[in-house]
Amino acid sequence: MAGxxxxxxxxxxxxxxxxxxxxxxxxxxxxxxxxSEDDPSNSFPHLKSGILILTTHRLLWLLDSTTAxxxxxxxxxxxxxxxxxxxxxxxxxxxxxxxIRFQLSLSSDGRVSASGSIxxxxxxxxxxxxKGDSDVFLSxxxxxxxxxxxxxxxxxxxxxxxxxxxxxxxxxxxxxTLRMVGVSGxxxxxxxxxxxxxxxxxxxxxxxxxxxSKAKEMVILAEKMRLKLLASSNSQTNETNDEEMGSKEEMxxxxxxxxxISPVTKESAGALYHQQLSRQLADFVKIPLxxxxxxxxxxxxxxxxxxxxxxELISPDDLLQACMLWEKFDVPVLLRKFDSGVMVIxxxxxxxxxxxxxxxxLVLKPDALRAGISASDAARTLGVAxxxxxxxxxxxxxxxxxxxxxxxxxxxxxxxxFPDINQDDMYLVKDNGNYASWVRASHARG
Amino acid sequence: MQKLGEFKLPHFFNYPPYFTLQPVRATREKQVQLWKDLIxxxxxxQKIFVVGVDEEFPLFSNPAIxxxxxxxxxxxxxxxxxxxxxxxxxxxxxxxxxxxxxRIQDWADIVVQFARDNGLEDGxxxxxxLRSGTESQGTxxxxxxxxxxxxxxxxxxxKGKLVIFKGTSADDEGVKFSL
Numbered sequence: 001m002a003g004x005x006x007x008x009x010x011x012x013x014x015x016x017x018x019x020x021x022x023x024x025x026x027x028x029x030x031x032x033x034x035x036s037e038d039d040p041s042n043s044f045p046h047l048k049s050g051i052l053i054l055t056t057h058r059l060l061w062l063l064d065s066t067t068a069x070x071x072x073x074x075x076x077x078x079x080x081x082x083x084x085x086x087x088x089x090x091x092x093x094x095x096x097x098x099x100i101r102f103q104l105s106l107s108s109d110g111r112v113s114a115s116g117s118i119x120x121x122x123x124x125x126x127x128x129x130x131k132g133d134s135d136v137f138l139s140x141x142x143x144x145x146x147x148x149x150x151x152x153x154x155x156x157x158x159x160x161x162x163x164x165x166x167x168x169x170x171x172x173x174x175x176x177t178l179r180m181v182g183v184s185g186x187x188x189x190x191x192x193x194x195x196x197x198x199x200x201x202x203x204x205x206x207x208x209x210x211x212x213s214k215a216k217e218m219v220i221l222a223e224k225m226r227l228k229l230l231a232s233s234n235s236q237t238n239e240t241n242d243e244e245m246g247s248k249e250e251m252x253x254x255x256x257x258x259x260x261i262s263p264v265t266k267e268s269a270g271a272l273y274h275q276q277l278s279r280q281l282a283d284f285v286k287i288p289l290x291x292x293x294x295x296x297x298x299x300x301x302x303x304x305x306x307x308x309x310x311x312e313l314i315s316p317d318d319l320l321q322a323c324m325l326w327e328k329f330d331v332p333v334l335l336r337k338f339d340s341g342v343m344v345i346x347x348x349x350x351x352x353x354x355x356x357x358x359x360x361x362l363v364l365k366p367d368a369l370r371a372g373i374s375a376s377d378a379a380r381t382l383g384v385a386x387x388x389x390x391x392x393x394x395x396x397x398x399x400x401x402x403x404x405x406x407x408x409x410x411x412x413x414x415x416x417x418f419p420d421i422n423q424d425d426m427y428l429v430k431d432n433g434n435y436a437s438w439v440r441a442s443h444a445r446g
Numbered sequence: 447m448q449k450l451g452e453f454k455l456p457h458f459f460n461y462p463p464y465f466t467l468q469p470v471r472a473t474r475e476k477q478v479q480l481w482k483d484l485i486x487x488x489x490x491x492q493k494i495f496v497v498g499v500d501e502e503f504p505l506f507s508n509p510a511i512x513x514x515x516x517x518x519x520x521x522x523x524x525x526x527x528x529x530x531x532x533x534x535x536x537x538x539x540x541x542x543x544x545x546x547x548x549r550i551q552d553w554a555d556i557v558v559q560f561a562r563d564n565g566l567e568d569g570x571x572x573x574x575x576l577r578s579g580t581e582s583q584g585t586x587x588x589x590x591x592x593x594x595x596x597x598x599x600x601x602x603x604x605k606g607k608l609v610i611f612k613g614t615s616a617d618d619e620g621v622k623f624s625l
Contacts, residue, residue: 372462372463397469397470398470400470400472400473403463403466403468403470403473404463404466404468405462405463405465405466405513406466407462407465407466407512407513408512412462414461414462414463416463416473417458417461417463418463418468418473418476418477418480419472419473419476421456421458421476421480423476423479423480423483426456426458426480426483426484426487427454427456427457429457435457435458438461439457442457442460442461
C-alpha cells in the first residue's frame, strides 16, 4: 500500500484500538469497506470488510480477523472531514448495501490533515455490508462530527492551570480579576479552589444526566485528588497516624479504579458487543492480574470491571460470555475452570508447574512434613487468597504431589508418601527420599 | 517403632493421610493395598477372624496421631479384601467381616494335614475337638473360627475326604475322615 494517506492505529494486546485521551467510542459496525472512487493518485487504500468504529474523535477501521497484524488498523480524524453527503433515498439504494459518503481533506504531501494546508480532497465511501443499522450510524456520525470533541481536547488541562498567569504582573491578572499576593492570596486561592470543587460536586450529584456530563471533570478531579493525597502522604508521614494513612491508601485505590473512559456497551457495539467486550476485558484484567500473581477469581474481576465501568454495568452472564470468547482471539489471558467449579482468569504464561514447585518446597519443610499444611499456609506462601490456594492444593493433589488428611483439626495436605512406601516390605524405609525425611521429621517430635 | 501388643506397626501407621480415604485414584489404590496387607498381617499374627466394621479394632484408630478411619473408609478397605477373596461379609448390612488370611482351600489342607499327623485317616473326631482339643494345641487349627472350619470341612466333604454327621446338639457335631 504505497502512498498510504491514513495514519495507522496502535492496537492493544487483545486487538482493541488505543484511544486518545477523552476519546469515546460511539458506534461499531462490522463488515465495512472503505474506498475512494474518485482518487486520482490512488493514495486512499481500498479497505475491505473490517470493523468500523466511530468515536468522538475519529473513524477507526480494523481488519476483522483474529490473526490481525499491527498494520491493519487505520484512523480517519473526524477533523479532516470537510463534508458529509446525505444519502439519497432511491429504489436502488433499498437493495444495495447502504453507502455513506464524505469528503476528506488531504494535505499537499498526500496525507490526511485536519488543519493547515489543504491541497485537495477526496470523496470516501463507506459501504456497510454487515447487519448494522446505517441510519443510526449516520446520525451518530453526524453528531460526533458536528460536536467537534477533538477541539475541546486540550481545554481541561489549560483550565486546571487557571489563575496562574505568570506572565502578567501587578494587582490585576490578565483576565481582570483582583490578583492577590502573599499569604492572603494563597488562602484566597485555596478558598476558591475549595468552592469550585464543592460546586462541581454538588452539580454532579443533582441528577444523573449532570453526572454524565460531569464525568470527564470528575475523572480529572479524582486524578488531582489522588496526586494531592500522594504528595501529602509523602511529606507528612511522620505526623499522620496509621489510621489516616490506611484511609488515604484506600482512597487512592478507589480513585485509581475510576475509569474505563469508553466502556463497550450493547448500544454502541450492537452485534459486536460480546466480541468487543471480550477484547476490552482482556486489556483490563492485565493490571489486576499482575497485582495478584497471575490468577484471579472471576467474581473479583466482575466487581473490579463493573466498578471501572461506572454506570455502564454488565451482567455476570455477559462477563462469562466475554471470557469464553477469549478462546477465539489471540489474547494473553484465559478462563480456567477448576474441578470444584470455581472459575478464574489467568495469564496464559501462568504455569501450574511454578506453583507446584513452591508448594513442594513448602510441604517438605520439617514442620509441614510432620503436621501438613492448610490452605491458609499455602495462601501465605503463594501470596494468593485462601480459596485460590485451596484450588492450587487440590490440583497438586490430583497430580499426585499431595494427599489429604481430614480430621477434627481440619482439612490439611501432606506430601504424598504412598508411592515411596514399599509394597512388598511395609517396614522398609529407603535411605533417601521423602518417606525417609518424613520418618525423621515425625521422630523428631519425640 | 510403634507396637500394637506384639505386633510391630509400620512407620506409615503414623502418617495422617493414611487414615483419610484418598480421592485420587493412583494414590487410593496404593493406600488400599497397604491397608489390605496390614489387616491380613495383623489378623494372622493375632489370630483374629472377624472384624466388626463399627466395633473397636485396634488398627482402625491411632491414638498417637489422633486419627481414626471413618465408617466409609473401613468398609472400603474390607470390601477390597472381599473382592480379592481374602474376606467375606457375614451379613448383608456389611457389619461383620470374616477375614480369610488363609483361603478356605488352605484351611482344608491344614485340616487334612492335622488328621494325618494325628493318625486320624479313618478316625472320628468332634468339631469342637478340632478347634480346641489337646491335639490341636499349638497348631494353626487351635481357636479357628467355627464358620471358617465348617466351610473347610464342607469343602472336604464334597471331595469325599470326610463325612460330617450331626449329634444331639451342635456341640457334638463330628466328622469321620476317610483319607
